[in-house]
Amino acid sequence: MNTELISLILPISIFSIIATITPGPNNILLAHSGAHFGIKKTLPHVMGIRLGMISLQATILFGLGNLFKAIPSLQVILSMLATSYIIMLAIKISRSQPPSLDNKQQPMSIVQAACFQLINPKSWAMLLTASSIFTLTGDLFWPSAILSILLFNTVSIPCAFMWVTVGKMVSKKLQDPVFNKRFNFTMSGLLLLTIPMIFL
Structure with a gap:
């Protein structure tokens, strides 16, 4: 492997850990899902995040980021959609019932x-940053881009499962209606606190 590519491995890995282990919409939703549905049923959620991240990063690398610079109104529309969807998710989380066998809720x-x-603001921020600072010029552009995608998504998986596990650890306490309500309102509130990230 090219020495320039090797020199990217450590900084990409450190960036990926910091970016994906810190609170954000994905991690809050994963913790909530882990608490209400368990680790096994949250696996599709974890894999879906990775699939979405890979697809989004690939489109950014192909020039989607430049499209938003050329047409600023697209960013406004995306911001409005993101805000509306996060509010809807927060309301849904706040109304979640304690996990049970007859529960119709689905992860x-x-x-x-x-x-x-x-429409996840943190995903856009992370991937736009990664795509701009961890790609090399010339013939090494795509090798460095592929390296960034591979490392980012490999490092992110254990970080995601950490949040799912945190949620799972409190799952038994959710049978207590008071704790369940407090937990859901906390998760809902934390999710709403991510909205300002959309407009940064």
Whole structure:
């Protein structure tokens, strides 16, 4: 492997850990899903995030970021959609019932989680940053871009499962209606606090 590419491995890995382990819409939703549905049923959610991230990063690398610079109104539309969807998710989370066998609630599917990345402000911020600072010029552009995608998504998986596990650890306490309500309102509130990220 080219020495310039090798020199990118450590900074990309560190960036990926910091970017994906810190609170954001994905991690808050993963913790909530882990608490209400368990680790196994949250697997599609985790895989959907990765699928969405890979697709989004690829489109950014092919020039989608430049399209937003050329047509600023697209960013406004995306921001409004993101805000509306996050508010809707926050309301849904706040009304979640304690997990039980007869519960009709369902975790996010692979497709839902993947599509959510298109309007997730933290995903855009992370991937635009990664795509601009970790890609080399000339013939090394695509090798460095592919390296960035591979490392980012490999490092991100254990970070995601950490949040799912945190949620799973409190799952038994959710049978207590008071704790369930407090947990859901906390998760809902944290999700709403991510909205300002959309307009940064």
